[in-house]
């Protein structure tokens with residue numbers, strides 16, 4: 001069974017905790033930091049960013065960011081429902097948090113009428129492709145503007 005996760009807004013109560021979420025030295029160059037994701041969200045309002053800190057009780061375990069019902073404009077903007085960032089702290093990876101976050105995102109976007117959840121990933125060592133396949137995503141055959149593999153989950 002997936003662990004329980006709660007999505008909390010990033011505000012003064014949660015900011016320090018979510019900024020403490022970190023990846024391994026191998027993963028970080030591909031995915032970036034939470035601070036960089038928050039900056040990207042500020043810089044790209046056209047991507048319709050929606051993001052949350054992910055907690056298990058009082059422990060910050062991750063961060064998630066979506067494009068929220070964005071008008072698609074490929075290859076720059078993939079949508080309407082695009083998982084833009086998914087970060088599980090390296091100390092807590094492999095414990096079901098990634099799957100639990102996907103399940104919660106699916107619940108949220110389905111309630112908004114989403115039919116497909118899209119995401120993409122860069123090829124490289126330790127890439128999340130096998131994880132996405134494992135939780136039900138399949139390649140669409142397309143790549144995004146950075147050459148990342150686009151995968152889709154039918155809801």
Ligand SMILES: CC(C)(COP(=O)(O)OP(=O)(O)OC[C@H]1O[C@@H](n2cnc3c(N)ncnc32)[C@H](O)[C@@H]1OP(=O)(O)O)[C@@H](O)C(=O)NCCC(=O)NCCS
Pocket residue numbers: 023027031084085086087088089092093094095096097098099100120121127128130131134135
């Ligand atoms: C990718 C990531 C989100 C996965 O989160 P996680 O909490 O480690 O994954 P989970 O423990 O929930 O794994 C869920 C399932 O996927 C499988 N899985 C996870 N990583 C896998 C891998 N590399 N290869 C094969 N299967 C994998 C698990 O075995 C598990 O299977 P099960 O549910 O049948 O037991 C996490 O490792 C991470 O943050 N990586 C770095 C950042 C990143 O690449 N983010 C995505 C792009 S923005």
